[in-house]
Amino acid sequence: MATQSVLEAPIAPMDAAPGAADAAACNFRDPAFTANRDAPVHRWAPWIAGFSKQFVEDALDRHAPTHGVVLDPFAGVGTTLLEADLAGHEAVGFEINPYAAFACRTKLAAHRVDSPRLREAISAFAAFGETADSSGCEPQSAPPAGFRTRTPFYSPNVLRKMLLALDFIHTLDCPQTADLFKLAFASTMVQCSNYSYEPSLGRKATAGRPDVDDFPVFEAVAAKLSDMAGDAEWSRHARSRPERPDGRVFAQSFFEGYRSVPAQSVDLLVTSPPYLNNYHYNRNTRPQLYWLGFCESPRDLKRLESLNFGTYWQNARERDAVEVASPVADPEILEAVSEVRRKNPEKGVYGGNGWANYAAQYFNDCGRFIEGAKWCLRPGGTALVVIGNSILQGVDIPTDRFLAVIAERSGLNAVEIHSPRDARVGSSIVNARVPGSGRLYESVVELRA
Ligand SMILES: C[S@@+](CC[C@H](N)C(=O)[O-])C[C@H]1O[C@@H](n2cnc3c(N)ncnc32)[C@H](O)[C@@H]1O
Numbered sequence: 001m002a003t004q005s006v007l008e009a010p011i012a013p014m015d016a017a018p019g020a021a022d023a024a025a026c027n028f029r030d031p032a033f034t035a036n037r038d039a040p041v042h043r044w045a046p047w048i049a050g051f052s053k054q055f056v057e058d059a060l061d062r063h064a065p066t067h068g069v070v071l072d073p074f075a076g077v078g079t080t081l082l083e084a085d086l087a088g089h090e091a092v093g094f095e096i097n098p099y100a101a102f103a104c105r106t107k108l109a110a111h112r113v114d115s116p117r118l119r120e121a122i123s124a125f126a127a128f129g130e131t132a133d134s135s136g137c138e139p140q141s142a143p144p145a146g147f148r149t150r151t152p153f154y155s156p157n158v159l160r161k162m163l164l165a166l167d168f169i170h171t172l173d174c175p176q177t178a179d180l181f182k183l184a185f186a187s188t189m190v191q192c193s194n195y196s197y198e199p200s201l202g203r204k205a206t207a208g209r210p211d212v213d214d215f216p217v218f219e220a221v222a223a224k225l226s227d228m229a230g231d232a233e234w235s236r237h238a239r240s241r242p243e244r245p246d247g248r249v250f251a252q253s254f255f256e257g258y259r260s261v262p263a264q265s266v267d268l269l270v271t272s273p274p275y276l277n278n279y280h281y282n283r284n285t286r287p288q289l290y291w292l293g294f295c296e297s298p299r300d301l302k303r304l305e306s307l308n309f310g311t312y313w314q315n316a317r318e319r320d321a322v323e324v325a326s327p328v329a330d331p332e333i334l335e336a337v338s339e340v341r342r343k344n345p346e347k348g349v350y351g352g353n354g355w356a357n358y359a360a361q362y363f364n365d366c367g368r369f370i371e372g373a374k375w376c377l378r379p380g381g382t383a384l385v386v387i388g389n390s391i392l393q394g395v396d397i398p399t400d401r402f403l404a405v406i407a408e409r410s411g412l413n414a415v416e417i418h419s420p421r422d423a424r425v426g427s428s429i430v431n432a433r434v435p436g437s438g439r440l441y442e443s444v445v446e447l448r449a
Pocket residue numbers: 033047049050051052073074075076077078079080094095096097100252253254255271272273274275281282307308309
């Protein structure tokens with residue numbers, strides 16, 4: 001691996017992702033989560049912006065040959081943590097979304113699941129579903145009062161079955177079995193609804209699909225649970241060094257919590273922070289957050305949003321001018337933010353100033369992330385950061401290069417920018433289709449302490 005800084009290389013033209021020339025020889029497989037859909041345990045909880053287990057396997061093979069500490073500061077549903085744990089490393093993560101953190105914890109405990117007990121509970125659940133359905137009995141549970149949607153989230157038939165399923169879950173006295181049921185319930189709950197991920201949560205009708213009048217809820221949850229029981233057995237054999245404690249995830253912001261990781265203790269950091277695309281992880285998991293009781297009111301969601309890496313355009317657009325903080329204030333970054341700020345002043349809060357504020361906050365948070373990474377990484381330790389570029393108000397923003405610049409300004413070595421996947425689509429990317437603007441790509445920024 002070359003140790004020359006990538007920043008000494010010429011700036012890549014925007015029609016070619018940095019490193020695209022040697023994409024074929026790239027060291028990492030495609031990081032997109034779709035590859036996890038059938039992978040044991042990973043498939044328990046789909047995550048719209050998760051990455052693939054194959055990418056993490058490549059990262060561990062290349063950068064963590066001996067057992068060590070692996071950190072994911074923005075853990076999502078725990079792809080890094082689970083793979084690191086299976087491979088025998090000590091896995092540590094942070095995640096602000098309580099549903100995602102719950103999915104991580106439940107997956108990391110897969111090897112301790114009592115599969116025969118789980119299978120018994122699944123049979124009882126299926127029998128309960130059949131009896132309750134045919135007897136016409138009314139559910140005891142109620143839908144979460146704070147969860148409001150423009151049109152009913154569930155049709156009456158489906159709602160009744162969802163509530164009956166919850167009634168059953170509330171009778172489970174084994175906490176681990178109950179967690180598995182809750183995760184199976186939560187990870188199938190959107191498919192039974194009148195909403196879908198497009199990739200943001202929206203009405204099926206808006207996407208041209210019919211509402212869901214009825215759905216085999218008990219069958220869908222039971223099928224998920226059966227997969228879980230099989231995967232749990234698999235994970236007991238797949239987990240190398242079974243005597244180790246489970247991987248850990250802190251349901252906390254990395255910015256607030258990183259000092260609880262012993263200084264210079266991490267061998268490898270593998271992560272993907274939120275991109276500069278204003279994707280609302282918290283809003284998009286409102287069904288799971290409310291129905292599992294992690295949120296009760298919009299105030300709870302607001303608090304999560306305020307913790308999010310880069311905040312959101314909606315929170316930044318009305319401010320006068322968010323400054324790029326001095327550790328991040330590289331001339332190239334300042335110029336990109338200023339260019340966005342000058343765009344479309346006639347559009348008021350929807351014009352360039354609001355987006356420039358959002359970008360400035362994002363790069364300030366890149367600086368906070370790098371500070372945390374510096375604290376955690378041991379000398380010689382590596383960070384691999386999967387990040388997508390952005391196009392704001394028609395201005396191309398090479399977030400990968402900017403992250404590398406910020407890291408170098410803070411004393412980390414930016415070793416290489418890899419290009420595992422040189423095209424990306426994203427309907428939530430703002431103005432991505434402005435004529436003449438560049439294209440979307442994803443990179444892996446490799447940093448060394
Ligand atoms: C791109 S996703 C990571 C997906 C993950 N690689 C996986 O495979 O599941 C980014 C995650 O960062 C989380 N996040 C945002 N701000 C955070 C913060 N300040 N601290 C910890 N996690 C944060 C989001 O909730 C989101 O789940």
